[in-house]
Amino acid sequence: MKVLRKSTIALLSVTAVLLLSACSGGRPESTEAPVESEVTNLGTVVDVAVATPGFETLVAAITAAELVDVLSLGGPFTVFAPTDDAFAALPAGVLEQLLLPSNKAALIKILTYHVIPGQISSSAVQDGDVPTVEGQSVTLATMGGVTVNGANVVTADVLADNGVIHAIDAVILPPDVKLSSLAKK
Secondary structure, eight states, rough: OHHHOOOOOHHHHHHHHHHHHTTTTOOOOOOOOOOOOOOOOOHHHHHHHHHHOOOOHHHHHHHTTTTHHHHSSOOOOEEEEEEEHHHTTTTTHHHHHTTSSSGGGHHHHHHTTTTESOHHHHHHOOSSEEEESSSSSSEEEEESOOOETTTTEEEEEEEETTTEEEESSSSOTTTTTOHHHHHTO
């Protein structure tokens, strides 16, 4: 009986050791960092704007304002991106004037007024004032669709690695920017 008991304990011990070694997966310990699984890279908000039809003028403005690095390296951002049609609706000569190096400060002010720190999907938008990267606030509303300072979001939730883009149908302006001073004379 004593021998049977010792044999049972020995058998259970060997089984436990085998089971525990099987739990380790049989792989030797590695000192290398684990490889992350492949993730689809969407690109930055600038990359996505470049690749999306209808944002050619916006991309030209971002480039002229030298904001490519700011919008590529930082974030997350929510960009209310005026479409090409929105820029075309500006008074005659204003866009051309804004793209001139002498008006770079005004262009930066206007573009950064379209950018909110953080990533806000269209379903998460709440009515109210929200500060922009420019420093002043825009008014978001959701009644009848998402709007920013009265401009309608025409395409929502264009995702990027460092934020989200919502295409809008108008160029919104900080209260202290007057386009009349930029129009061609």
